[in-house]
Amino acid sequence: MFNFDFYNPTHISFGQGCIAQLEQFVPAEAKVMVLYGGQSAQRTGTLGEVQRALGTRSVYLFGGIEANPTYETLMQAVHIARAEQIDFLLAVGGGSVIDGTKFVAAAVPYPDEPWNILLTGGRDIQAALPIGTVLTLAATGSEMNNGSVITRSTLQSKLPFHSNFVFPKFSMLDPSKSFTLPERQVANGIVDAFVHVIEQYLTYPVNAPVQDRFAEGLLQTLVEQGPLALSQPDDYDVRANLMWVATLALNGLIGAGVPQDWSTHLIGHELTALYGLDHAQTLAIVLPAMMHERRAAKREKLLQYAERVWGIREGDDEQRIDAVIAQTRDFFEGLGVKTRLSDYELDQSAVEAVLRQLEAHGILDLGEHKDIDLAVSRRVLEDCL
Incomplete structure (x- = not known):
């Protein structure tokens, strides 16, 4: 066996109804951006459940993250997060939404052109906004790791990055949220x-x-x-x-x-x-x-x-x-x-x-x-x- 260094700080809350525990994990004073994909999060009621669990916190919604999250869309979220001084990100969806949220988390405080995050594989990330996730699709494992893959449509490039700064602080895994998936x-x-x-x-x-x-x-x-x-x-x-x-x-x-x-x-x-x-x-x-x-x-x-x-x-x-x-x-x-x-x-x-x-x-x-x-x-x- 090779020598190795193992680190994984993500807190997992698993089971039906666990979304109600969000209040215990998100700081009470946080300005939260909730990121999600299409209309399914709204249609199934998951987004509303998340908003209720967040209580009186300031919440900004950002939807439209693609199945292969694009740099172009995510940079819109970065600009909003910077302008509104967002200090906590919450991904509601599957691996694509979580991957996209990790990029936004790293890009908001990033001092240079955020595309360099992908070009360097995340090696020069020095800080990131804290993130949590509400998982709705079992697939990528992004809810409990430090990796992300982002596509830049204009360049037809799909590149990964990794950084311990983007490990989710917590992930809510409610298997019943996957019942309505195609x-x-x-x-x-x-x-x-x-x-x-x-x-x-x-x-x-x-x-x-x-x-x-x-x-x-x-x-x-x-x-x-x-x-x-x-x-x-x-x-x-x-x-x-x-x-x-x-x-x-x-x-x-x-x-x-x-x-x-x-x-x-x-x-x-x-x-x-x-x-x-x-x-x-x-x-x-x-x-x-x-x-x-x-x-x-x-x-x-x-x-x-x-x-x-x-x-x-x-x-x-x-x-x-x-x-x-x-x-x-x-x-x-x-x-x-x-x-x-x-x-x-x-x-x-x-x-x-x-x-x-x-x-x-x-x-x-x-x-x-x-x-x-x-x-x-x-x-x-x-x-x-």
Whole structure:
């Protein structure tokens, strides 16, 4: 196991009705900006519930954060927050709203052009407004980590940043808030959480059985509970398990002390920025092809994944690896998330466009071994067709 430093200060309040506890977490004198996405937060009553729980605090509403939060929209919130001297941010929504809120939190006190936050990966952030979250969609784990991914539409760039300054102070996780989500969003969330675990688990062995078993348990839970979340949309226990798995998938714990990959995500980001595909759709497209391309580098962990997560024990090594890649693809397809570029009417021209973006963004040494160059990325993308 590698040396590691683990830090996670986010307070989790989990369960039905937990939003009523907001008053205990937000300072009484705070000037609060509540950030949210579309009309669903209002239509379902969640936004009203949040406003009631905030009581007499000064509250400013900012809606319209996109499914892939854009720099252009978020800068509007930054200007308002600066003008109104906002001192607390509250995200109401899924990972996109939370990611966007993290950017606003860092950008408001940032002394230079806020786009530099993305260009530097957040390395020079020295302060941020405090934030809390009310989670409505289990997917990204952003409610309990220090990362964010933002798109600048005018540049067709989707870039991540990380900073301990943007860890949420608290997150309210009420599984019942996910009952009204469209099936597509639920399925996307399952895929997103699954690939988050895979990126930290499916690398190479470093004698870290605690992390391995924890990751395998999360993957097995997603395999079991994911389809149930679609077939039994009002089952509280299913949604509770799904929400907690998604949070644990990317709160830093299973990735501590082990190598991590993230090549599937970084290639997927370019597909989203260029063509507007859902984040989870890009992950479902890229991951099976990446597993196939990297089968030699990931051999030991692929065989472990096949046996421990999917119970695949028959056949020789190559047959079991083939089987588990096919099983992974079938899992995504069974959730209704397609796994080929052609399923989204994309062809070889998309391959060339993504490669140009990877080169322009300097994303040239991906993977746990830092050896996925443009030539390897080309083979992966062409296998995605």
